[in-house]
Amino acid sequence: xxxxxxxxxxxxxxxxxxxxxxxxxxxxxxxxxxxxxxxxxxxxxxxxxxxxxxxxxxxxxxxxxxxxxxxxxxxxxxxxxxxxxxxxxxxxxxxxxxxxxxxxxxxxxxxxxxxxxxxxxxxxxxxxxxxxxxxxxxxxxxxxxxxxxxxxxxxxxxxxxxxxxxxxxxxxxxxxxxxxxxxxxxxxxxxxxxxxxxxxxxxxxxxxxxxxxxxxxxxxxxxxxxxxxxxxxxxxxxxxxxxxxxxxxxxxxxxxxxxxxxxxx
Numbered sequence: 001x002x003x004x005x006x007x008x009x010x011x012x013x014x015x016x017x018x019x020x021x022x023x024x025x026x027x028x029x030x031x032x033x034x035x036x037x038x039x040x041x042x043x044x045x046x047x048x049x050x051x052x053x054x055x056x057x058x059x060x061x062x063x064x065x066x067x068x069x070x071x072x073x074x075x076x077x078x079x080x081x082x083x084x085x086x087x088x089x090x091x092x093x094x095x096x097x098x099x100x101x102x103x104x105x106x107x108x109x110x111x112x113x114x115x116x117x118x119x120x121x122x123x124x125x126x127x128x129x130x131x132x133x134x135x136x137x138x139x140x141x142x143x144x145x146x147x148x149x150x151x152x153x154x155x156x157x158x159x160x161x162x163x164x165x166x167x168x169x170x171x172x173x174x175x176x177x178x179x180x181x182x183x184x185x186x187x188x189x190x191x192x193x194x195x196x197x198x199x200x201x202x203x204x205x206x207x208x209x210x211x212x213x214x215x216x217x218x219x220x221x222x223x224x225x226x227x228x229x230x231x232x233x234x235x236x237x238x239x240x241x242x243x244x245x246x247x248x249x250x251x252x253x254x255x256x257x258x259x260x261x262x263x264x265x
Contacts, residue, residue, distance in 0.1 A: 018071060018100040021062045023107070036088050037097055041075050043083040071096070098158060105142055106165035113169075120170050123190070124197045126240050132253040138162065139249040155205040159246045160187055163201065179230070186227040191236055198236040200227045206245040211252035218243030219254050228258045236260065 025033060032042045044063040063086070066072045073089040088094045109116055119138070122130035139162075160177070167175050167190065176189040191198040202221050206214035222228065222241040231239045239258040244251060 015096055015100060017062070017065060017069065018097060019103055021066065022100055022104045024062070033097070033101075036072075036086075037094060037101075039087075041085050041087045043079070043085050045082045046084045046086075095154065099161070101142065102158065102161050102165060105138075105162070106168070109138060109141070109166060110169050116166060116169055120167060120173075123199055123240070123242070124192070126255055126257065128242075128253050128255050131242070131244075132251060135163075135244070135251050135253070136249065138166070139246075139251065142249070152205050152207070155246075156187075156203050159205070159244075159251075160203050163188060163203070163244075186222065186225075189227070189230060191231060191234060195234060195236055197238045197240075198228075198231040198234070199240040199242060200231070201242045201244060202227070204243070204245045206247040206252070209247045209250070211245045211247060211250065214245030215243045215252050215254040218245060219256055223256070232258075232260060 022030075022033065035042060044067075046067050047061065047064045048068065063072070067074070067084075067086060070089065071093055072086040074084055075087045076085040078084045088097060115134075118130065119134035122128075122134060142162075164175070164177055167173060167188070172193045174191045174193060176186075178185050178187065179189050186200045187203050188201040189198070190200075200222055202218035204214040204218045219241060220243075222243065228239050228241060237260050239260065241256045241258060243254045245253075
């Protein structure tokens, strides 16, 4: 018998439910989340009659809640053993899962302050090796997100969001996202509060894992559009430009130094 979700939970905060669910998930459940985000299906017993008291009982109840709020949908007939096949209903809701994974990740990484400060500090030292290895380390910790069915700009937005979340923990940084600079908009611009150091980042998704080529395009874009102009206007003494290319859980970083008062290097 095919089940249809009721509207009992229609006014609940579904996005927060997804985030709580991901935060509670163990290794097995996270693999199931990866499978769903990748466009696959899972099979679960769905309980239509739940109270708020039931929500803390375990992940099985949260699967039911995600179904009843429309964040999962049935993709076949209920089986004789009571298992219902479930999928994420569309790309928009899939992206909500992706964004909640990112939020969970930011909360988790913020707890390891030493590692986070070393990673962020590398941007102020032009330590490309530490930036690259550190970012790949963070990407490996993420719930795996296969992005073959997502537009390229959405892929870049995902990595953009990860970096912004990591940088947000630096209290003495002033951070702009998609800020007007020079002849266009740079992905991320950062300036320390003392005005000593600043940097701009251009992110590219490397189609077919062409990381080197994508990094080169990113750095050329910083130079061609004069993305460091706003930092120079602020009198920042040391300015770096970073081209970062990403492909799934891999990344490549290249950099350039822009002496104060000069837009080229």
